[in-house]
Amino acid sequence: MATISLEQEINPWEAQAARFDFAARKLNLDEGLWRVLRYPSREIIVHFPVAMDDGRIEMFTGFRVLHSQARGPGKGGIRFAPDVSLDEVRALASWMTWKCAVVNIPFGGAKGGVICDPRKMSQGELERVTRRYTCEIIEFIGPEKDVPAPDMGTNEQTMAWIMDTYSMHMRQTVTSVVTGKPLTIGGSRGRREATGRGISIVCDEALKHLNIARDGCRVIIQGFGNVGSNAARLMSDKGYKIIGIAEYDGGLYNPNGIDVCALSDYRQRNGSVLGFKGAEAYDSNDLLIADCDILIPAATENVITSRNADQIRARIICEGANGPTTAVADEILADKRIFVIPDILANAGGVTASYFEWVQDRQGYFWKEAEVNQRLESIIAESFDDVVRYSEAHDVNNRIAAYMLAIDRVAFNIKQRGIYA
Numbered sequence: 001m002a003t004i005s006l007e008q009e010i011n012p013w014e015a016q017a018a019r020f021d022f023a024a025r026k027l028n029l030d031e032g033l034w035r036v037l038r039y040p041s042r043e044i045i046v047h048f049p050v051a052m053d054d055g056r057i058e059m060f061t062g063f064r065v066l067h068s069q070a071r072g073p074g075k076g077g078i079r080f081a082p083d084v085s086l087d088e089v090r091a092l093a094s095w096m097t098w099k100c101a102v103v104n105i106p107f108g109g110a111k112g113g114v115i116c117d118p119r120k121m122s123q124g125e126l127e128r129v130t131r132r133y134t135c136e137i138i139e140f141i142g143p144e145k146d147v148p149a150p151d152m153g154t155n156e157q158t159m160a161w162i163m164d165t166y167s168m169h170m171r172q173t174v175t176s177v178v179t180g181k182p183l184t185i186g187g188s189r190g191r192r193e194a195t196g197r198g199i200s201i202v203c204d205e206a207l208k209h210l211n212i213a214r215d216g217c218r219v220i221i222q223g224f225g226n227v228g229s230n231a232a233r234l235m236s237d238k239g240y241k242i243i244g245i246a247e248y249d250g251g252l253y254n255p256n257g258i259d260v261c262a263l264s265d266y267r268q269r270n271g272s273v274l275g276f277k278g279a280e281a282y283d284s285n286d287l288l289i290a291d292c293d294i295l296i297p298a299a300t301e302n303v304i305t306s307r308n309a310d311q312i313r314a315r316i317i318c319e320g321a322n323g324p325t326t327a328v329a330d331e332i333l334a335d336k337r338i339f340v341i342p343d344i345l346a347n348a349g350g351v352t353a354s355y356f357e358w359v360q361d362r363q364g365y366f367w368k369e370a371e372v373n374q375r376l377e378s379i380i381a382e383s384f385d386d387v388v389r390y391s392e393a394h395d396v397n398n399r400i401a402a403y404m405l406a407i408d409r410v411a412f413n414i415k416q417r418g419i420y421a
């Protein structure tokens, strides 16, 4: 790969495009289809006012990008963060297209975001931002058009507000306009834990594939939000040993294993994992390069880059976050023979359960949790198998295999539908 600056390396859109181009070339993708799939099909930018608690009027900027609807309605989360940018949302929207195709569910890819800092806003301010943003993009979302979900900085409550705002405008309750809702208003059992559960399933499959025992397998997780904490809990129940947790404000390390339930309780009470007695304080960046069997980056983009990839000592990297590894770091990890379970497979449990939620809302019939979990398990395990078989058949790494599988599926649908002109 040509030498590129760190700024270019950590641009998520460039990271996505580099993998897409490589996989498309390997697939011998038709040049016209390459042009169709390389860029998003719709990019919306909205600037809107919100009255803050102190009476000031503040302007906010929001995005909603639809990358592809070739396989079904757009699908993907909405992110509230101070550093959201159009390039990031574009990349995340494309990743949603590939992710839905890897797990073979009938959605395209989309993503949204609002530049704001949810940690510094009151519930009232968050509600007003959410409702006004929803209103600004209202004609572009809908159960058959584009179905948002939670992502960084948003949660079940945010989805409830979006559902309510949309429903008020439609003059009827439309639960299937968003997924990741609270259980009592059209949410699905098992959705909240689904991304973490998916991670635990692909880790199980990777261990079987590599012939490594699960009992006592040492895991370090970056991020203790919805994804990281659920992965930690489910995996420690299965016999994995969670030896490190890296959070944005500091990390924890205990070679004998951290009591994940006690840590969750502690974080609930104190708002941070720092000061937890059941482990020693540890630098979060050092945890990424500490000795372990599985490293799970489950926080944000660009944490494994050309700067630290060669120091990583994990045998397996399982990407709970979207885009945690840069394209340059991919090559370094491949040289080190680290088995990478790429984001578009590893964290696809969330959108898979979102699909179940959308189906249940439209059926008006809700499944038992065991049914959700069992269907999730079979889709994720099968997708893992598909990706690994693809990688062996085409002699490429798992990430490129996942992209190839996804691009192939999306391109096939576009060919079948034809180009409307």
Ligand code: GLU
Pocket (backbone or CB within 6 Å): 075, 076, 077, 078, 147, 148, 149, 150, 151, 152, 179, 180, 322, 347, 348, 350, 351, 352, 354
């Ligand atoms: N934001 C999650 C993701 O990146 C979930 C998307 C969804 O459920 O639609 O996969």
